[in-house]
Amino acid sequence: MFEILRKIWRTGTVTRRQPLPPAAAKYRGKIVIDPERCNGCLECIGICPSGALRTNCIQGKEQLVISHEKCIFCGSCADNCAEQAIKLTNQCYLATRNKQEAQER
Amino acid sequence: MNQLSKKQLVARLLQSFGKKMLSSRPVQEHETELVIDKADLPEVCRTLVQEKKGRLFTMVGNDERELSGHFALYYVFAFDQLQHLITVKTLLEEADPVFPSISAQIPAANWYEREVKDLLGLRALGHPDRRPLILHGDWPEDQYPLRKDFSAALPVSRQPDRGTSMQYSGRDVTEIPVGPIHAGIIEPGHFRFGAVGDTVLHLDAKLFYTHRGLEKSAEGLPLTKALFTAERICGVCALSHAVAFAQAVEAAAQLTPPPRALYLRSLFLELERLYNHIGDLGNLCAGFGFAVGVSHGSRLREQLQQLNEELAGHRYLRGVIQLGGLRLDVTPAELSRLLTVLEQVEADFDELMDIILSHDIALDRMATTGVLSLQQANDLEVVGVAARASGRAVDIRRSHPYAAYGQLDVPLVQYTQGDVLARFKVRAEEVKTSLQIIRQIVCQIPAGAIWAPVPEIQPYTRAMGWAESPRGEVCHWLMVGPEQTVFRYRIRSAAYSNWPAVPLTVPGNIVPDFPLINKSFELCYSCCDR
Numbered sequence: 142m143f144e145i146l147r148k149i150w151r152t153g154t155v156t157r158r159q160p161l162p163p164a165a166a167k168y169r170g171k172i173v174i175d176p177e178r179c180n181g182c183l184e185c186i187g188i189c190p191s192g193a194l195r196t197n198c199i200q201g202k203e204q205l206v207i208s209h210e211k212c213i214f215c216g217s218c219a220d221n222c223a224e225q226a227i228k229l230t231n232q233c234y235l236a237t238r239n240k241q242e243a244q245e246r
Numbered sequence: 247m248n249q250l251s252k253k254q255l256v257a258r259l260l261q262s263f264g265k266k267m268l269s270s271r272p273v274q275e276h277e278t279e280l281v282i283d284k285a286d287l288p289e290v291c292r293t294l295v296q297e298k299k300g301r302l303f304t305m306v307g308n309d310e311r312e313l314s315g316h317f318a319l320y321y322v323f324a325f326d327q328l329q330h331l332i333t334v335k336t337l338l339e340e341a342d343p344v345f346p347s348i349s350a351q352i353p354a355a356n357w358y359e360r361e362v363k364d365l366l367g368l369r370a371l372g373h374p375d376r377r378p379l380i381l382h383g384d385w386p387e388d389q390y391p392l393r394k395d396f397s398a399a400l401p402v403s404r405q406p407d408r409g410t411s412m413q414y415s416g417r418d419v420t421e422i423p424v425g426p427i428h429a430g431i432i433e434p435g436h437f438r439f440g441a442v443g444d445t446v447l448h449l450d451a452k453l454f455y456t457h458r459g460l461e462k463s464a465e466g467l468p469l470t471k472a473l474f475t476a477e478r479i480c481g482v483c484a485l486s487h488a489v490a491f492a493q494a495v496e497a498a499a500q501l502t503p504p505p506r507a508l509y510l511r512s513l514f515l516e517l518e519r520l521y522n523h524i525g526d527l528g529n530l531c532a533g534f535g536f537a538v539g540v541s542h543g544s545r546l547r548e549q550l551q552q553l554n555e556e557l558a559g560h561r562y563l564r565g566v567i568q569l570g571g572l573r574l575d576v577t578p579a580e581l582s583r584l585l586t587v588l589e590q591v592e593a594d595f596d597e598l599m600d601i602i603l604s605h606d607i608a609l610d611r612m613a614t615t616g617v618l619s620l621q622q623a624n625d626l627e628v629v630g631v632a633a634r635a636s637g638r639a640v641d642i643r644r645s646h647p648y649a650a651y652g653q654l655d656v657p658l659v660q661y662t663q664g665d666v667l668a669r670f671k672v673r674a675e676e677v678k679t680s681l682q683i684i685r686q687i688v689c690q691i692p693a694g695a696i697w698a699p700v701p702e703i704q705p706y707t708r709a710m711g712w713a714e715s716p717r718g719e720v721c722h723w724l725m726v727g728p729e730q731t732v733f734r735y736r737i738r739s740a741a742y743s744n745w746p747a748v749p750l751t752v753p754g755n756i757v758p759d760f761p762l763i764n765k766s767f768e769l770c771y772s773c774c775d776r
Binding site: 155164165167168169190191213214215216220 | 552
């Protein structure tokens, strides 16, 4: 009994309160597209294994958009983008109350 | 053993077949293929297993009608002493897609033969169990999904369930159906106990509720994309499956990845084993309601998964493997951080083992519970932790080294009792050996490239890849199609080999011991069901 109490005292609280610290720097999280850099070669759409990338007409302009619901965070698109228009970030808190937000970038 | 004597030994292995062999050829460095007539199948397989001491590694049915006008069956036998694989191939006519069953003599073939019936319509004559295995009773009997003329896009109309579960009769036998939906976070499986009082008389397990048709959906995919399918076969053995698939592709392309990539693969494979084993040991305590062990185990597992995230960018080590090597490198700073974390984890782990193994109730519940005998383990070709706890020395890291395991010292952990406690102890000792292996890797890891381009693969080349996942060996059989796509992909996971053994260990135990026995095997449902 004494041993257990001593242990509890020594270990302290293991669970952590939100907001939690950001994920590790290498973490493959949310994909961000820079529409300024994208040259529209659309190679990434062919590479994406889960079909998360597509083009959409935004304000009269064809733009690359990503569905965060479909994305599997493999980072193939970012690896293969010649213009470095697609970047992986370490954002891991992607839960949303609105499905539409997850659909488009 | 030098190359020449190995060649002679393989030749000696095959000479007894004489005229039965229609042809034989070396496929890869480690594999010989012989083609026989289907009528000779039982005798050749029986000789290979019972006299030559081979073990059934995997069995694959393939629709090769567009290539040769036939269906083909490949029985792969592993010879651990020789580090060699022997594939027995036989062709089946489209008009007469039946072949003699070998299940009565080689019980391990049971599921494989039922599977080719369900998915390809190739019927094993004389099979002792004619119930469907994978597609259950509501699937129409004349639809075979893995035939090339079956389109996965078309809906299939279901029929009334034929009722394929075991029925128990007798006045004192109580039938207890459990599942397929369970309390807690486990996957679906239907278990039907025939119990007399508290003691289980018989257990019937019906699985394959999570059959997703991954093998069908992988067909036609480019190899680079199929890798992502391989990573998603299993939640917790993602890396082992990815490595096995990558090795199959590399074997087909006759490519050896750079040494650093091989070492890093071993490193990540051991990290996968560590977090799984420690988490499983903790979870096993839930089988006897010992919450301290569960929490302690999950805390350590969390620490290891955060380490995975730091090193590989993913808690379950997905996205690490690339065909021809790895996608990411590890810096020396990360390696020293790895050693620091592992030192902390090891100290805490030793303490956890001390707590559990000095707990009388824990020992009482685990010892002599759910015994898998060596005979049963050998007959069903059980692999992994469960095999090694029953005295069956099977560890593919030692017998057919892959990645960097050929250069590393991999000790064999073995117990003979075959009960829950033995499986517990095998896992606990394997945690220690994994830590040893990781330290060896960190000392020996060479510098250099982590990736080499995969050369073009000739269409219809076939190859195999394997890895020792935390649950046992996984084997991926791959035939490459035209334009670097998948023609046929057969995944044989550790769970697929071990599930048939679980129901054998339960009779004689009390019903409340079943969750404990099940947890001691810790088998995955989705990589069995695919």
